[in-house]
Amino acid sequence: MSEPPKPASPGRPRQLAFDLPVDSRHGVEDFLVGPSNEAAYGLVESWPNWPDAWLRLVGPEGAGKTHLAAIWAARAHAWTVPVTEVTEANVPHLVSGGALVVEDCDLGPRDEAALFHLLNAVKAKSGFLLLTARTAPDLWGVRVPDLLSRLRLAPHATIDPPDDALLRALLVKLFIDRQLVVDTGIIEALTLRMERSFAAARAIVDALDRLSLERGRRVTRALAGEVLAQLFPQDVD
Incomplete structure (x- = not known):
């Protein structure tokens, strides 16, 4: 015969914590605007009246770059890809939609020739490109001088730490x-x-x-x- 079940130990039982997905909403109504990000928000919101075809969005990890990029992507019907997906073979497809977000441009591996090709292709197609990164291009370790020059000249918006x-x-x-x-x-x-x-x-x-x-x-x-x-x-x- 099997043993009878042991009585439960006294006290409040511990519950199990599961890694369930959190509803992290990325709508414009969910973006919190303050002094640290209002300039970045305003520049992204000014689309399609950008000063250039490209815009760099810079800010520390978790600052809201992805959220702000998602707001723009929804309005511009843009695709969103990590910089690792920017390859020479992919560039024609990436620019075919007319608008594109490339995230984490300061992280590797990065195909610099393909990224330079992408910048030129976006402008040739009269499209728009939003690049996100944690730091300015001078800190990315870019080896292609022409690419670094283009990235430096691109209009940019910075998200600072919150007040x-x-x-x-x-x-x-x-x-x-x-x-x-x-x-x-x-x-x-x-x-x-x-x-x-x-x-x-x-x-x-x-x-x-x-x-x-x-x-x-x-x-x-x-x-x-x-x-x-x-x-x-x-x-x-």
Whole structure:
């Protein structure tokens, strides 16, 4: 005969946290505009009245480049590809749609001859091209002088790290995206003690979502402090 089931241990049971997809909306109504990104937003919004066929969008990781590029792509009916897909063989196809987003241009591997060909082809087709990167072209390690010159001359928009007001708004949006109800005092505490970046806000909300689910608890100041200590130990007393 099989043994009878063992009684459950006392206390609150731990829940399993699964890596379920988060509804990260990329519509224009979901983009939060503040002093750090309003110039970039305005330049992207000015399409099709751009000063040139190309536009560079520069900003740190998690700053909202992909979101802003998605807003433009929806309006311009543009395709979006990583820079690794820009090859000589692909260029005719990539420019055939009339508008294109090429993401992470500062990351490799990068076919510089193909990228230079793409710039020329976009202009020849009277198309539009939006390039995203974390840094300016001088820091990409570009070896083709003509390509570097073109990239330097391209109009660009920069997204800077967020100010406190935008950081608070971003935290609120990220918690709402995950259907988490969080007290305003916790938002203030996080804003004061966290690293000043969009990427940090996303990492904090992700960690709090996971931890609150594992422990079956709502998000509290204690839980927020624990996450801050884990993610940014050097910045937490």
